[in-house]
Amino acid sequence: MLLQIKDLKVNYAGLEIVRGIDLDVDKGECCGLIGESGCGKTTVGLSITKLIPERKGNILAGEILFEGRDTLKLTSEELRGIRGKKISYVFQEPFSSLNPVFTIYEQIRESLEEKDNPDARIADILKNVGLEKIIGRKNIYPHELSGGMQQRAMIGMAIASRPDLLVLDEPTTALDVTVQRQILELIMELKNKMNLAIIFISHDLRIVFNIADKIAIMYAGSIIECGPKGKIASNPAHPYTIGLIDSIPSLEHRKKLFNAIGGKAPLFSELPQGCKFYPRCRFRIDKCLEKEPELENVSHGHVSRCIRIGDIVRAENRHNLQA
Amino acid sequence: MNKLTWFGLGIVGFFIIVAIFAPMIAPYNPGQIDIENILTPPSSSHIFGTDSLGRDLFSRMVYGARISLMVGFIAVGIAAIIGIALGAIAGYYGKWVDAIIMRFIDIMLCFPTFFLILAVIALLEPSIINIMVIIGATSWMGIARLMRAEILSLKERDFIYAERAIGASDLRIIARHLIPNAMAPVLVSITLGIAGAILVESGLSFLGIGVQPPTPSWGNILSEGKAVMGAGWWMMLFPGLAIFITVLGYNLLGEGIRENY
Amino acid sequence: MELLKINNLYKTFKKHRVCAVDGASFSIFKGEVLGLVGESGCGKSTLAKLILRLIDADKGSIFYKGKDLLNISRNDMRKTRKDLQIIFQDPYASLDPRMKIGKVIEEVYDIHKNVSERDRKSKTIELLETVGLGETYLNRLPSELSGGERQRVGIARALATDPEFIICDEPVSSLDISVQAQILNLLIELQKRKNLTYLFISHDLGVIGSICDRIMVMQSGRFIESGSYEDIFKNPQCQYTRTLLESAFLP
Known part of the structure; x- marks a missing residue:
């Protein structure tokens, strides 16, 4: 088992909003985490690499075993080695997730796991996420792309480090239906190609029924x-x-x-x-x-x-x- | 609210109470001349000392607070009414209405305000009412710009479209929905404006073209003190401190409001 | 019976130099639910605002009961607004944040004087109950309400003038799925009970398909296909309509 969440409890703004969650995800498996706004599903996703803002919330109890190691017990140094490397995130709003003052090329290069010969690797990633159009164009900034292409770039950054686990938090909610469909197809394709484990957080059952192997419903x-x-x-x-x-x-x-x-x-x-x-x-x-x-x-x-x-x-x- | 905001609110509240209850707080009649006690330093009978006519400085300062605060409030009140109305109209109607109002604001901003006030006072007579009106009429532009900017973004919100859909008149939309929702930044500007108006009044009175003696204001007490600076340090220290602390109080309060919205 | 007839409506936004609505012509019949589907930026919300004259059209005509809404006096228009209402997408933006729920409804009565001073409160409560809220909501502020509850207030406000026609502009798109079903139920019930006419705007073909009689598909400011529910869902003519259908995950 790649990831095992055991009895996770999280406090947020003084209230226990994750009240004992158990969840397993295997390599190559897509687990849909369903729930309505405010049910705690996003917090579960963030807890995996302790991304909860410290002033607001803290993890009360539980274990999160990633490749056998409890991420909750790791030092912040060790966590940085996992975050964005072995476990990557993609969030709902691509535009606010991308840094507007850096080019797409620079942002993907930042995420690469090995820094030598980046051009070929970046071209490969752009091809994988369906952004063939901007291969070799190093001066493209986020605002020059449509919402769907921005999300493709985000996914490109997420897979650049060849992660084992991808946490997708409502990755298609802000997109148009036709684009949404394309992004979901892209995610499926990458999952099969890279044998990715995916936690797909969403409020939309229709999407999760299409993409997930396993579904957990939170209330x-x-x-x-x-x-x-x-x-x-x-x-x-x-x-x-x-x-x-x-x-x-x-x-x-x-x-x-x-x-x-x-x-x-x-x-x-x-x-x-x-x-x-x-x-x-x-x-x-x-x-x-x-x-x-x-x-x-x-x-x-x-x-x-x-x-x-x-x-x-x-x-x-x-x-x-x-x- | 943080401590500094409370501190500012405390100062503002303190001076307002002093102004309201001046007759009860002042131990002497502020106009009562006492030739025997000219320029006595602070003592137990005159805690701030007396001035060059033997009047009790503390009593004059207490009554001066009335004048200074009244000028501050009414001048900014006038500025707020002009600024909010013109800003709201410019923002809501847009197009040529907006263009005319905004150019008018640009023109107003081109005048060096203090000299404009000096010129107008020189033509008219320097009375308290004239001073309040002229300060108000030359300090509304910032408020108008803020109001306009807020309304520009608010009027595209769905609840304003909803108001129009139920048939609300422009006046109702502006007065009941737009202005109340746009007030937060304007309130900050008004608070800071009061401090500014008090300073302008003190400046004018100090130059002798503001509030005219024997009516006491902090500015003209300071001005009288200048003449006897060597003999009566208290005549400049206390009004100077009062102006400084009041302006500080309004500025702290204004900053506090800004942070809390 | 033809309730609204829209002819050749145009709207260009100068600032963005885009043609938001590019020659829209269609009719809306009494008692029907007309669906309007399209993706973000296709001009569907602009069209909604044009029909109610919330923004001004560049040219065209909108006939309602023989009157061209674009050619009547402001006063006449204000009176006509009673019959034509709108429900907005974002329940967080569609209520004045400083206004108590009771006042939101009472304001409508205040403007149209269609309810006597004495009956206002009881009428307001009755209306809140119609939309599944109650007296306890009278003195609450929008910030104390959930998204679904706010949307119910939006519906109550639209009903307060006793309209004939309501534009539902993505009324459920920003709601959770279980709340979405509640609100759709409420809209369906109201439509049947009061014989209302809806122009139902959505990007979600699933929602459109489940409640609309006729459907128009919009892309880049133009209608590219329109027809009955069966036409659009069973036998779509345009490639774009087919793409939309394929993307809609219809179970």
Whole structure:
């Protein structure tokens, strides 16, 4: 296993917003981390190399084993050797992630793992990320590229050091749909070519169903369901996941009301007793209030944090989502 | 808010209270002449000493605070009304309205303000009202520019489009939605402007063309002190300190507001 | 019945020297949900603002009940605004940050005097309840609300004039998926109950496909294809429409 996150707990602005996360990612595997805004998914991504701003948050407990070493115990010197080298990040806004006063060429060169003969290597990277157009043009600045091309450049910088793990935090959210599609195809292609492990953080189930091998769904700071893509799509075993899937606009349900989740996500300052999804759940019973459920096996490799797993799977005869 | 801002607020509040309650705070009538006690140094009966006519300096300073602050507030009030109105109109309507107002501001900024004031006062008579109006009428340009800049960005926000979509009139949009949301930087400018106006008033009074004796203002007390500098150091020290501390207070407060928005 | 007829509408932004809307002509019929799909910068939001005269068109005409909206007095236009409303994309930008929720609605009544002074408060509460909020929201500020709640306030404000036609300009694009479904439900219900007419603008063909009767596809300021839901989804004619469909991850 390349990366193992064990019982990660993170405090942010005085509140525990990551409340015990376990997640494994293997070489060549794409793990989708799904959740709505403010559920803690970005914090999980940042924690992997301790990128959380120190004044605001701190990691309370847990282990993050990367190639067997706990990154949380590394010195900042050692972390710098991993960050941007073995573990690379791509964030949502390409334009604010790129430095406007340096050329694309300079920025990619900075990320190279070996500095000799950079031109050939940079040309190779640009070709890999579909930026053949600017090969050999060393004076191109970020603002001269479109949003999609900027994101390609960001991905180029991320893979320049031949990383093992890529953390993508909403990499396509700021892009147009047609460009989004191209970027996702690029990510898939690179994953296969470089045998990359990917953590793909997103709020959009449709995208994750297309790109991920494994999906973890977060709600209020913990994972409430995790499993292989096919199982989550065809056989979701948590009421929240079911609600999310039902919220996807679908042509079969044209002009009909969505079977939407009611209410809104709780604030971390006022989390409910017992199951955190209880107030919005359509399957709730009094027993759910007793204590927060543990993750339980649904089938091999598929877990759900719901005490009514059996009833739900039977109650909901879901139409099969083709991913 | 940081400590310095509180300190500034404290100074400003202190002088405002002194000005409001002047009759209760002043131990003597500020105009009461006492030939027997000319230029006595600070003592227990006259804590700031007396001036060249034997008047109690402390009482004159307390009443002077009234004049200085009043000039500061009203002059900047006039500047704020002109600046906010013209800035908002220029920013909201744009095009030729904006062009005319902005060129007018450019012209106003070309005049050396202090000499303009000197010239106008020389033509009119140097009364408190004239001074307030003339300071106000020559110091609104910064406020207008700030207001315009804020409104230019605010008017493209969706909530302004929404107001227009529900049929709100221009006046309602400007007065109820744009100006209140644009006030933060203007407030900073106003606070700093009060300090500036107090300085200008002191300067004019010091030159003898501001507030006219026997009405006490910090500036003209300072001016009287200049004549007797060798014999009565207190006549220059206390009004000078008062002006310095007040201006410092408004500047600290202004900086504090700027940082908190 | 034809509710709005738009003829040859043009708009160029001088500063950027781009033609944002390049000759738009179409009709909107009473009670339909007309979808407008396109990517960012294609001119769809500009078109929305042109139709409501929130920005001025360079040329063209917009007929509403026999009147050309581009050729009536400001006063007439202000009265007509009652019938034509808009819901914006970003619920964080579409509410005055200093205005309490109750006041947002009451202001509409204040402008149009369509509700007596005495009934204003009860009407405001009733309207907030219609959109799934309630009396407890009257004295809250936008900053205390979630994105979904703010969007509901935006919808309530649009409904306060009792309009016939609402432009929904990407009303769910900045919302989380579960909230998006809630808001779409609300819009669908309102449309049926009040027989509203929508111009529904979105970049998301999934959303467009699930609620629109007719669809127009826009690219670089022009309509490149328009037709019924079946035409566009089952038998697209333009390459660009096909690309959009392929990119939309329709499950």
